[in-house]
Amino acid sequence: MSENTHNVIGGEPGDGPERQTYTPGHLGLGKGEPENEHELLDEDAHPAPPPPPDSEAAQIVELDRTIAVEVGEKLVEIDNLTVKFGGLTALDSVSFDIKRGEILGLIGPNGAGKTTCFNAMTGVYKPASGGVLLEGKSVLGLKKNAITRAGFARTFQNIRLFGEMTALENVVVGLDARHKTSVFGALVRSPRHIREEKSAIEHGMALLEFVGIADKAQELSRNLPYGYQRRLEIARALATEPKLLCLDEPAAGFNPAEKEELMELIRTIRDEGYTVLLIEHDMKLVMGVCDRIVVLEFGKKIADDVPKAIQADPAVIAAYLGVEDDEDGVA
Numbered sequence: 641m642s643e644n645t646h647n648v649i650g651g652e653p654g655d656g657p658e659r660q661t662y663t664p665g666h667l668g669l670g671k672g673e674p675e676n677e678h679e680l681l682d683e684d685a686h687p688a689p690p691p692p693p694d695s696e697a698a699q700i701v702e703l704d705r706t707i708a709v710e711v712g713e714k715l716v717e718i719d720n721l722t723v724k725f726g727g728l729t730a731l732d733s734v735s736f737d738i739k740r741g742e743i744l745g746l747i748g749p750n751g752a753g754k755t756t757c758f759n760a761m762t763g764v765y766k767p768a769s770g771g772v773l774l775e776g777k778s779v780l781g782l783k784k785n786a787i788t789r790a791g792f793a794r795t796f797q798n799i800r801l802f803g804e805m806t807a808l809e810n811v812v813v814g815l816d817a818r819h820k821t822s823v824f825g826a827l828v829r830s831p832r833h834i835r836e837e838k839s840a841i842e843h844g845m846a847l848l849e850f851v852g853i854a855d856k857a858q859e860l861s862r863n864l865p866y867g868y869q870r871r872l873e874i875a876r877a878l879a880t881e882p883k884l885l886c887l888d889e890p891a892a893g894f895n896p897a898e899k900e901e902l903m904e905l906i907r908t909i910r911d912e913g914y915t916v917l918l919i920e921h922d923m924k925l926v927m928g929v930c931d932r933i934v935v936l937e938f939g940k941k942i943a944d945d946v947p948k949a950i951q952a953d954p955a956v957i958a959a960y961l962g963v964e965d966d967e968d969g970v971a
């Protein structure tokens with residue numbers, strides 16, 4: 641094997657036809673055709689379920705970041721957050737906290753303010769008032785990439801991938817956020833840069849394997865089946881080693897089997913040390929995977945409790961009354 645070539649994570653030499661090699665050359669942007677002989681799966685095929693937490697990929701993906709607070713303590717505080725769009729108050733003095741190691745659901749009927757809350761937390765919108773604290777320190781006013789470096793990562797309701805990049809390249813872009821090489825170091829291809837690039841490919845492959853889409857590493861992301869694109873967004877967000885992973889409707893457009901697999905993946909992500917904030921309309925998924933749920937209605941918080949209590953909460957039931965789609969019902 642040449643110095644710049646290494647094996648796919650998780651296999652042993654001579655593992656058979658699944659085996660591929662990846663080189664830093666694969667990172668050239670906008671490469672068209674996959675360069676390996678690996679057979680691609682059927683477009684309809686489901687991604688593989690996530691690996692068990694003790695697999696090699698899971699160990700590489702495991703959170704490698706120092707977090708100032710202990711598991712179970714407040715990681716994030718949303719403090720009286722208010723966001724206005726002209727005369728509309730989309731978020732009205734909303735306060736809640738997110739504890740390290742939990743899966744917190746953020747739910748509410750359409751237009752309740754869930755995505756606005758994500759956007760204010762991740763620097764997309766400037767709140768009119770209130771605060772967002774990560775480990776006790778304010779992140780308000782930081783630029784989006786500084787917020788990513790501080791520890792927030794997110795996926796989007798409408799998938800946003802670099803369509804002309806391969807799946808692996810999309811993840812490596814996320815890993816770049818954690819790299820230390822200077823622009824000059826990258827330009828002159830310093831030894832440190834080459835080391836980081838090589839480990840980025842290895843790490844990127846482990847992340848793709850972790851979310852169950854390693855078989856499509858060399859496919860342009862715009863050509864990936866929908867379910868793979870959603871998983872790729874999660875892999876890219878995980879690449880930044882977030883202290884908090886925010887998922888905005890990750891199951892949108894999924895069939896029941898895919899939703900089950902996604903629930904499994906979200907649990908596995910938490911088991912690897914991540915904290916998850918989840919916006920999701922599918923109540924079965926939310927109730928099945930969340931430790932606690934915050935409910936918004938018309939920009940205000942109306943409930944904050946464990947799933948069982950949320951299901952029985954009269955204010956929550958009232959908020960959802962009139963929603964005809966069964967999936968959006970709380971019961």
Ligand SMILES: Nc1ncnc2c1ncn2[C@@H]1O[C@H](COP(=O)(O)OP(=O)(O)OP(=O)(O)O)[C@@H](O)[C@H]1O
Binds near residue numbers: 748752753755757
């Ligand atoms: N950029 C914007 N400009 C103006 N109004 C906005 C903007 N973004 C959101 N809104 C409004 O703010 C309110 C909250 O929207 P938001 O998207 O946060 O709700 P949501 O709970 O995420 O809804 P959904 O479940 O439909 O995605 C809505 O009335 C919406 O129309």
